[in-house]
Amino acid sequence: MQTWADFLLHYYTSLQPPDSLPNDVQWLFPQKEKTVQEIIGQFFRKFYNDSGQRILWLGINPGRFGAGVTGVNFTAPRQLSQYCGIEHPFKSQSEISAEFIYSVIEQYGGAELFYHHYFIGSVCPLGFVQHGKNINYYDDKQLLQKVEPFIVDSLQRLVSFNINRQRCICVGGEKNFRYLNDLNEKYNWFDEIIPLPHPRFVMQYKRKSVREYVDMYLKAIS
Structure with missing residues (x-):
């Protein structure tokens, strides 16, 4: 099996996104690089070398300092080595969303236990850069119109494997949740979608309450 x-x-090395994007937006597609392919291969073989059922987490789309470097969602180079035990050639930088997610993972019991039960993907599996800055798939109507068929196809492929369809964790409780919920009403991927505040929002605006938000995540997945 x-x-x-x-x-x-x-899945990640065979993605075929549209070639051209509107309004000077460029794809963030690190999995095209051989070095990243080797790293994600190590990560997947370490934590996903089985066929057991997983519950899916879906973020928005990768950013240029986390998965845009490592190819692993919500995992910047520092988390990749510190928490996942995978050495790499990347600059040892961190990223605030990754810091929050790995606080959750550590409280859950560590990377091995967490990834045995969950897989973290994104509504759009690839990220976007516009004029050197991150942009989300929903920030530009023309961009979303262009990439929606790719998003739908990618999600269809992802949920076709051994995903628990009873519930999905949506990382990003406002625009990301609304869009994913609309798609789910059309395609019936999940019985329930549980929205959670995005880690970047927590780390930027609610840092004094990080522990409460970590507990909120843990309660949602318990």
Whole structure:
């Protein structure tokens, strides 16, 4: 039987996004690089070398300091080595959303236990950069119109593997949740979608209450 590791490595390295994007937006597609392919291969073989069922988390889309570097969602280079035990050639930088997510992962019991039960993906599996800055798929109506078929196809492929369809964790409780919920009403991927505040919002505006938000995440997935 195909393992998650095999499925995910093929999934990310065979993505075929639209070639051109509107309004000077560029794709963030690190999995095209051989070095990143080697790193995600190590990550998937370490944590996903089985075919057991997982509950899916879906963020918005990768950013240029986290998954845009490592190819692993909500995992910047520092978290990749410190918490996942995977050495890499990347600059040892962190990213605030990754810091929050790994606080949750550590409280849950560590990366091995967490990834045994969950997979973190994104509504759009690839990220976007506009004039050197991150942009989300929903920030530009023309961009969303262009990439929606790619988003739908990518999500269809992702949920076709051994995903628990009873619930999905949506990381980003406002625009990301609304869009994902609209798609779910059309395609019936999940029985329930649980929205949670985005880690960047928590770390930027609610840093004094981080522990409360970590507990909120843990309660949602318990």
